[in-house]
Amino acid sequence: MTWKTAVADIPYGGAKGGIGCSPRDLSKSELERLTRVFTQKIHDLIGIHTDVPAPDMGTNAQTMAWILDEYSKFHGHSPAVVTGKPIDLGGSLGREAATGRGVVYATEALLAEYWKAVKGLTFIIQGFGNVGSWVARLIHERGGKVIAVSDVTGAVKNQNGIDIPQLLKHKETTGSLTGFSGGDSLDPSELLVHECDVLVPCALGGVLNRLGFF
Numbered sequence: 001m002t003w004k005t006a007v008a009d010i011p012y013g014g015a016k017g018g019i020g021c022s023p024r025d026l027s028k029s030e031l032e033r034l035t036r037v038f039t040q041k042i043h044d045l046i047g048i049h050t051d052v053p054a055p056d057m058g059t060n061a062q063t064m065a066w067i068l069d070e071y072s073k074f075h076g077h078s079p080a081v082v083t084g085k086p087i088d089l090g091g092s093l094g095r096e097a098a099t100g101r102g103v104v105y106a107t108e109a110l111l112a113e114y115w116k117a118v119k120g121l122t123f124i125i126q127g128f129g130n131v132g133s134w135v136a137r138l139i140h141e142r143g144g145k146v147i148a149v150s151d152v153t154g155a156v157k158n159q160n161g162i163d164i165p166q167l168l169k170h171k172e173t174t175g176s177l178t179g180f181s182g183g184d185s186l187d188p189s190e191l192l193v194h195e196c197d198v199l200v201p202c203a204l205g206g207v208l209n210r211l212g213f214f
Helices: 002-007 028-042 061-075 095-113 130-141 164-174
Strands: 122-126 145-151 154-157 198-201
Touching: 028 061, 095 130, 095 198, 122 130, 130 145, 130 164
Parallel strands: 122 145, 122 198
Antiparallel strands: 145 154
């Protein structure tokens, strides 16, 4: 992140910080209170010219809206203090899909060096959160065959290609990948070694290293 933003001459640095919790186990009210107290503790460490928080694992546009609102109580209305906020609060169109779209663009550029294209190739995506779900959607739209995906709830595979729009509807409805009728369950630990043309890691960092897989 530090190098990427420096090359683009954007004043972000890539620092990481957050709260150790399991968002899935908390109510919306609990998440809001937790986010607001966290913002109260760090409001003097962030700012539009200092450090601009962005959404990451376990957060979304609503989280960023809470941070913006709480920060503004101390420093006045400052919509530029966070990225990834809702459009009606000054967010950017396309922000939600931006990281996943960037992954697909980079994949297309790499494949082009080998005279290949997304269409017709098989893909496995580790992580089906904001980034991974958008990667899957865009690959599916380009004619690529997503044969397996995973997230913290489990993994699903279909060698003939997963119907990504249906999987997205299933996860939105159930909050999980498990129980999807358009594929078979897969041991998440086997996903990274399942045969495919392109493996796309979209979960936690450090999964791939010179010693192999965690």
